[in-house]
Amino acid sequence: MQQACTGDRFFTFYLLDGFALHGFSAAVEALRLANDVAGRPVYDWLAVTADGQPAVSSCGMRIAADRSLAEERDRLLRVAPPRCIVVCGGRMAPPPDRALEAWLRLCGRNRLALGSFASGLYPLARAGLTDGRRCAVHWEHFPDFSERFFTAKARQTAFEIDGSLYTCAGGNAPFDLFLRLIEADLGTDTVNRICEIALRERLRETGERQRLPLQARLGTDNAFLIRVIEQMEANLSEPLRLTALSPASGLSRRQMERLFRREMGRTPARYYLDLRLERAHLLLLTASQPIIEIAMACGFSTASHFSRTYRERYGCTPQQTRLAETARRRAGGRGNAPEMEHERHVA
Incomplete structure (x- = not known):
């Protein structure tokens, strides 16, 4: 044309x-x-x-x-x-x-x-x-x-x-x-x-x-919680110890544990792990890096640890996620739905 x-x-x-x-x-x-x-x-x-x-x-x-x-x-x-x-x-x-x-x-x-x-x-x-x-x-x-x-x-x-x-x-x-x-x-x-x-x-x-500000994404304006999660998001490839997060946030370890359970429904350690797994999931869907490189980029030192924790979170292995995404793209992103033609006309 x-x-x-x-x-x-x-x-x-x-x-x-x-x-x-x-x-x-x-x-x-x-x-x-x-x-x-x-x-x-x-x-x-x-x-x-x-x-x-x-x-x-x-x-x-x-x-x-x-x-x-x-x-x-x-x-x-x-x-x-x-x-x-x-x-x-x-x-x-x-x-x-x-x-x-x-x-x-x-x-x-x-x-x-x-x-x-x-x-x-x-x-x-x-x-x-x-x-x-x-x-x-x-x-x-x-x-x-x-x-x-x-x-x-x-x-x-x-x-x-x-x-x-x-x-x-x-x-x-x-x-x-x-x-x-x-x-x-x-x-x-x-x-x-x-x-x-x-x-x-x-x-x-x-x-x-x-993206929306962190307060809007989390649905909270608790300054202490936001400060801790900002540090977590900035340190996904080399996760910080929770003892390093506590002083910077102005909270004791026990206070931080209680705050996360009340506001986020899980422990700080679990929340941090979920952030890293979510980042890994996105990379599996959008990047072509080897899976071991994705694991290391998200703070996992071994492929076996990454695969085990990923499967617990998503119900499948990292390799299965990548294969499913590849199949989805080959199918045009819509499974077996009929393809539609759209002709563009110059204004």
């Missing part, structure tokens, strides 16, 4: 297998609304996939591609380049792709703006385009990404703008990121009008947090 770009500025969206439809559609909708408010086609966009075939999103819906990667690479060398190239990912870190990474490096050498949603950040990092730059990483990907790409300035924020690098953790944050780009082009009045139409109460700033 070949589309001619007619807007003043156009974006190329590269869709990875299993990309999140939510983030992609949020970005496109921001551009569409900008065109509506401006009363003219200021923005245009197209979708690119590796082979030019439709991309299958994480929910199983297909999005038609306008070009293949080879066609887009050839076009880049012959005609006016896009305003920005955005790699759209999902929950699972994609495998290495030499052709994609070479294209991204070429775009970087040509001083094109580059962006990513969710796990779309991985190809940019593998291409060396995030070195020394701020980038927004989804909290599920953060442990794995920050270990692999320690030269990037990884942040657990909704979105980041570092020069010509636009990165977004995913979810509905692409809408905010693209409204910031639209604001730079068309002004605050246009963005305010878009927010009114989209029933958006506010526009997030660069660097805002992704």
